[in-house]
Amino acid sequence: MSKSFAVARLDTQQIDFDSQLTALLSWDAVSDLSVVAAVEEIISAVKAEGDQALLRYNNRFDNMQAGSITELELSQAKIAQSLAAITAEQRQALELAANRIRKYHQHQRQESWSYTETDGTVLGQQITALEKVGVYVPGGKAAYPSTVLMDVIPAKVAGVEEIIMVTPTPAGVLADVVIAAAAIAGVDRVFTVGGAQAIAALAYGTESIPKVDKIVGPGNIFVATAKRQVFGQVGLDMIAGPSEILVICDGQTDPDWIAMDLFSQAEHDENAQSILVCPDAKFIDRVEESIQKLLPTMERASIIAESLSRRGALIKVDDMAEAMEVCNRIAPEHLELSVADPQALLSSIKHAGAIFMGRHTSEALGDYCAGPNHVLPTSGTVRFSSPLGVYDFQKRSSIIHCSEEGASVLGKTASILARSESLTAHAQSAEFRIIKD
Amino acid sequence: MSKSFAVARLDTQQIDFDSQLTALLSWDAVSDLSVVAAVEEIISAVKAEGDQALLRYNNRFDNMQAGSITELELSQAKIAQSLAAITAEQRQALELAANRIRKYHQHQRQESWSYTETDGTVLGQQITALEKVGVYVPGGKAAYPSTVLMDVIPAKVAGVEEIIMVTPTPAGVLADVVIAAAAIAGVDRVFTVGGAQAIAALAYGTESIPKVDKIVGPGNIFVATAKRQVFGQVGLDMIAGPSEILVICDGQTDPDWIAMDLFSQAEHDENAQSILVCPDAKFIDRVEESIQKLLPTMERASIIAESLSRRGALIKVDDMAEAMEVCNRIAPEHLELSVADPQALLSSIKHAGAIFMGRHTSEALGDYCAGPNHVLPTSGTVRFSSPLGVYDFQKRSSIIHCSEEGASVLGKTASILARSESLTAHAQSAEFRIIKD
Numbered sequence: 001m002s003k004s005f006a007v008a009r010l011d012t013q014q015i016d017f018d019s020q021l022t023a024l025l026s027w028d029a030v031s032d033l034s035v036v037a038a039v040e041e042i043i044s045a046v047k048a049e050g051d052q053a054l055l056r057y058n059n060r061f062d063n064m065q066a067g068s069i070t071e072l073e074l075s076q077a078k079i080a081q082s083l084a085a086i087t088a089e090q091r092q093a094l095e096l097a098a099n100r101i102r103k104y105h106q107h108q109r110q111e112s113w114s115y116t117e118t119d120g121t122v123l124g125q126q127i128t129a130l131e132k133v134g135v136y137v138p139g140g141k142a143a144y145p146s147t148v149l150m151d152v153i154p155a156k157v158a159g160v161e162e163i164i165m166v167t168p169t170p171a172g173v174l175a176d177v178v179i180a181a182a183a184i185a186g187v188d189r190v191f192t193v194g195g196a197q198a199i200a201a202l203a204y205g206t207e208s209i210p211k212v213d214k215i216v217g218p219g220n221i222f223v224a225t226a227k228r229q230v231f232g233q234v235g236l237d238m239i240a241g242p243s244e245i246l247v248i249c250d251g252q253t254d255p256d257w258i259a260m261d262l263f264s265q266a267e268h269d270e271n272a273q274s275i276l277v278c279p280d281a282k283f284i285d286r287v288e289e290s291i292q293k294l295l296p297t298m299e300r301a302s303i304i305a306e307s308l309s310r311r312g313a314l315i316k317v318d319d320m321a322e323a324m325e326v327c328n329r330i331a332p333e334h335l336e337l338s339v340a341d342p343q344a345l346l347s348s349i350k351h352a353g354a355i356f357m358g359r360h361t362s363e364a365l366g367d368y369c370a371g372p373n374h375v376l377p378t379s380g381t382v383r384f385s386s387p388l389g390v391y392d393f394q395k396r397s398s399i400i401h402c403s404e405e406g407a408s409v410l411g412k413t414a415s416i417l418a419r420s421e422s423l424t425a426h427a428q429s430a431e432f433r434i435i436k437d
Numbered sequence: 438m439s440k441s442f443a444v445a446r447l448d449t450q451q452i453d454f455d456s457q458l459t460a461l462l463s464w465d466a467v468s469d470l471s472v473v474a475a476v477e478e479i480i481s482a483v484k485a486e487g488d489q490a491l492l493r494y495n496n497r498f499d500n501m502q503a504g505s506i507t508e509l510e511l512s513q514a515k516i517a518q519s520l521a522a523i524t525a526e527q528r529q530a531l532e533l534a535a536n537r538i539r540k541y542h543q544h545q546r547q548e549s550w551s552y553t554e555t556d557g558t559v560l561g562q563q564i565t566a567l568e569k570v571g572v573y574v575p576g577g578k579a580a581y582p583s584t585v586l587m588d589v590i591p592a593k594v595a596g597v598e599e600i601i602m603v604t605p606t607p608a609g610v611l612a613d614v615v616i617a618a619a620a621i622a623g624v625d626r627v628f629t630v631g632g633a634q635a636i637a638a639l640a641y642g643t644e645s646i647p648k649v650d651k652i653v654g655p656g657n658i659f660v661a662t663a664k665r666q667v668f669g670q671v672g673l674d675m676i677a678g679p680s681e682i683l684v685i686c687d688g689q690t691d692p693d694w695i696a697m698d699l700f701s702q703a704e705h706d707e708n709a710q711s712i713l714v715c716p717d718a719k720f721i722d723r724v725e726e727s728i729q730k731l732l733p734t735m736e737r738a739s740i741i742a743e744s745l746s747r748r749g750a751l752i753k754v755d756d757m758a759e760a761m762e763v764c765n766r767i768a769p770e771h772l773e774l775s776v777a778d779p780q781a782l783l784s785s786i787k788h789a790g791a792i793f794m795g796r797h798t799s800e801a802l803g804d805y806c807a808g809p810n811h812v813l814p815t816s817g818t819v820r821f822s823s824p825l826g827v828y829d830f831q832k833r834s835s836i837i838h839c840s841e842e843g844a845s846v847l848g849k850t851a852s853i854l855a856r857s858e859s860l861t862a863h864a865q866s867a868e869f870r871i872i873k874d
Contacts, residue, residue: 086857090853090854093850093854094854107550121807123807123809124544125545125809128787131787144858146858177857232676232816232818234821235818235821235822239669254869257869260862264862264865267861298861298862299861342838350568355563355835357559357836357837358838360839360841360844361838361839362844362848362866364848364851364866365844365848365851366837368850368851368854368855368863369847369851370837372835382832383567383568383650383672384651384832387562387834391828395820395823396824397788397789397824398790398792398803398810398824399791399794400802401779402795402797402807404797407797410802410806411802414802414804417527417583417805418804420582421580421583423701423704423737424737425700425703425735425737426704426801427801429694429698429800430801430805432691433694433799433802
């Protein structure tokens with residue numbers, strides 16, 4: 001921490017506040033053209049050659065010498081071994097978290113519905129689970145068992161028939177805690193393949209890897225680019241940007257808590273964004289002091305410092321009403337309402353992925369074990385999208401069952417509208433079902 | 438109809454049936470690179486220059502000489518004029534359709550929910566409507582009032598605050614029935630601009646056009662390409678491929694009805710796909726006769742002939758169980774179950790956008806006025822997506838409100854999991870909330 005370090009301070013009273021905020025929030029997610037070209041080549045090869053291309057790329061990128069994809073599938077014995085390798089404390093924590101996540105997500109299950117009209121016509125929606133889902137789990141440093149739970153459990157609750165996990169093992173290294181989380185969450189099959197080649201295999205299928213209907217899970221730029229390319233061939237969760245937290249504080253919380261909450265987002269990576277909004281300038285000073293005091297004690301101090309100085313901000317607002325306006329402008333992934341009465345603010349919040357209410361609800365609780373999903377829309381996309389949930393693993397078919405009488409009555413209206421659109425086969429198809437007097 | 442015309446006949450008994458079916462279903466939706474480049478230029482210009490670029494491109498492509506975007510907004514007086522210009526029969530049909538669509542979609546509204554744990558911790562989801570939605574409506578030949586109803590009514594039912602419609606008016610020509618449908622559906626503002634420039638304006642906002650959160654509605658290749666490009670900046674409904682119908686018939690329906698049902702899909706455009714699956718070869722012969730007999734009487738005979746010969750098929754299966762397998766392989770946008778007991782087949786259907794049950798439920802009824810939405814996933818994407826609905830205009834925020842006791846208990850688990858991921862700021866943020874004994 002030798003280099004100088006400061007978090008930007010903004011004030012809504014500054015005349016250029018709006019443009020400063022715009023600059024702070026801007027994030028360009030476009031993939032480099034060389035990455036796009038490399039990924040296109042990998043996808044085409046896997047689509048055309050199947051296992052052979054998958055194996056070739058995977059051995060190259062993971063520095064492996066596997067002889068076939070079959071030998072890269074983890075056996076049940078290997079999975080049991082990973083489950084036995086973690087500590088009892090870790091296993092208990094994973095199981096407690098899994099149970100809480102399962103319980104919360106059960107509230108999201110949607111059921112088929114229908115209603116019958118007086119003439120006997122039945123209308124409704126049949127809601128079913130996706131058949132096969134692929135889960136991408138990054139390897140190496142960013143091996144997060146919590147993400148395995150968050151990606152897999154909603155699919156299980158939805159009733160997905162088969163969940164296939166792929167995860168790279170650079171130089172053959174496998175994280176036991178990640179495999180243990182997969183076993184606890186209920187993954188059906190695990191292949192130790194990764195990168196764009198694993199995404200291509202899931203999207204198109206190979207001799208060994210089943211073709212899936214949807215792919216979820218985070219990954220590096222090659223994985224994210226590959227997901228974009230196969231969209232349409234399969235469904236996707238989202239292309240996540242850097243993680244963000246907005247803390248709104250009334251100035252009455254322990255400033256050390258607020259500093260640590262900002263750190264907990266900033267430690268993810270240098271592009272993560274931590275913002276505090278508060279009407280009390282003196283309190284902001286105290287948080288700044290806590291930041292300077294606590295930063296040197298942190299294991300990831302350099303990442304936190306880089307993230308806070310690059311993309312962090314401490315924003316002074318006039319009052320809590322203005323704090324809500326700034327919040328809705330930012331549309332944060334994570335929103336912490338560190339205030340006495342968070343309930344009073346709830347109806348003013350238009351856009352937020354997850355809302356952590358009150359001084360005691362740190363975001364970290366939601367990241368791991370409170371129950372709600374930690375896969376959330378980033379970069380302002382909460383304006384139109386939602387946390388990952390059971391609904392992402394269910395789909396709907398409309399049901400229309402007209403009685404003879406219903407078809408006859410509706411046929412007259414359909415005929416008029418079809419003819420106004422010059423679609424006369426539509427009109428005649430409806431007219432055939434009109435009962436002749 | 439001078440040129441020879443035939444619909445492909447397939448049989449599951451043929452040894453190459455599987456590859457024939459694959460070839461039949463294949464559809465490549467990739468945009469031409471010259472289109473991508475042209476669209477990128479338009480989007481960049483509108484993003485940078487706002488109204489000025491929007492006006493320039495719109496005048497050029499629609500062959501207009503408008504002086505400002507403001508004069509391209511339809512006044513309430515102009516909208517009322519369109520409503521008065523359609524026939525009483527058309528107005529009544531639009532209103533009846535709108536009412537039925539509204540009633541059906543009200544069943545899809547989702548409400549916020551929460552539950553309280555024994556220690557006082559509250560978990561749930563706050564469900565809110567999107568703020569602003571843009572609806573693209575094609576102009577010219579493909580002016581479909583029914584699509585206006587289908588795109589707008591679910592957004593209104595969801596509670597969207599403002600719905601902005603854009604529609605091109607090539608050479609100044611405006612379809613009264615489309616504007617009347619917009620008025621009946623409840624559109625807030627209408628701008629007569631179109632193409633990629635209108636999509637860019639809705640995505641980024643200009644001086645005159647509000648920036649929206651989501652864009653829905655079909656369009657030509659420039660519109661579809663522009664939608665792809667702005668995805669992430671705004672939400673999207675879907676990028677629709679050609680429309681498809683699969684009719685499964687037991688051989689007991691009037692073959693003229695089946696032929697006309699196939700025509701009603703084929704008349705959309707030359708790439709539309711109409712497929713009949715039936716276990717009765719003799720019945721397929723009769724449908725073929727009906728096709729040859731009825732085709733010359735159709736207004737769009739040449740489009741229908743082109744579509745049926747290019748992408749249509751009559752498929753003979755062994756029995757209804759095999760028909761279900763073929764159906765799930767195809768994953769059709771529209772599925773007609775023209776059989777005596779469609780209910781008996783329902784649980785076997787894994788993938789279909791909308792299911793039209795029984796001999797009397799022609800697809801045309803669902804296209805216009807039965808109630809369900811006619812905006813449906815195409816090209817097999819029903820495997821992972823759903824009809825347009827109210828849920829597409831609602832979004833969810835997770836709610837997590839831990840009691841002091843709850844935060845203390847959960848903090849211990851969060852701490853263990855965070856440390857297993859080497860995220861120690863996360864761990865400390867949770868640990869701060871653990872109550873010291």
